Amino acid sequence: MTAPALPLGANPWIWHSPVTYEALGDILPRLSAWGFDCVEIPLENEGDWAPASVARLLHASGLAPAAVIAVMPPDRNLIRTDPRTVRVTQDYLHRCIDAARVLNAPTVAGPVYTAVGRTWRMTRAERTAAYEELRENLAPVLDHAHADGVRIAVEPLNRYETSLLNTVDQTLEALTGLPEDTIGLALDVYHQNIEERSLPDAVRRAAGRIVHVQVCANDRGTPGADALDWPGFLTALTTGGYRGPLCIESFTAHNDAIAVAASVWRPPAGTQDALATDGLAFLRRALGTTP
Secondary structure, three states, X not given: OOOOOOOEEXXXXXXXXXXXXXXXXXXXXXXXXXXXXXXXXXXXOOOOOOHHHHHHHHHHHOOEEEEEEEOOOOOOOOOOOOHHHHHHHHHHHHHHHHHHHHHOOOEEEEOXXXXXXXXXOOOHHHHHHHHHHHHHHHHHHHHHHHHHOOEEEEOOOOOXXXXXXXXXXXXXXXXXXXXXXXXXXXXXXHHHHHHOOOHHHHHHHOOOOEEEEEEOOOOXXXXXXXXXXXHHXXXXXXXXXXXXXXXXXXXXXXXXXXXXXXXXXXXXXXXXXXXXHHHHHHHHHHHOOOO
């Protein structure tokens, strides 16, 4: 297929967690040398990196900041929790937005609603109430994002990692009434391959609301080394008007915390470097943008 030349990026989680200033100093020059256009910057813990210092690393590497990635451990929740936890979570998201502003990143992306791995059963009425609570607790975050010129991209996760937002349709419902110029969807093909009956159809239903896209193989490995409908997915994205980045997100099996959180029990590729470079080559071929 021939498609617009979408920026292609990667997430340092492929090699490191937590993603610290030192980790970024290691990986950004390598991503640039391999030919990536941009990079996601996760903010796991306050103090992992200083925005002004990372902005200098980005400038030196020539990479664009694709997004600041918000991380939701057990103590970060916007729903079904106590007021203090809501305030702490809002404050964390404000810091992500401020970091994005300093980096000149357009987006803060992630499952910005509740902790990854937190699940519970809901009736239809309870789900409706949960979405209303989410909208109320996101409101001050969106005010902050609008003031900083940053968009929030809400990522639905698979059923094993959340029970709140699994599908495009659920996420669109949850965001009903919120300002479209400030909040939209972050799509991750790993999760949507589990939850959607058709990746291209899901993308078409979300057209115009997709802010950020993450890609990997269906087993978290190298994009293209899998059974996903890449032509259908990429065609639906580009014909639907998406012009943002495609960022490879995967994880190392050699970090206890992230391996358990993402259920990475074995290496997802021969090497982490090969996952990134082979994935980049595949995406360039698939988009018809091979140099």
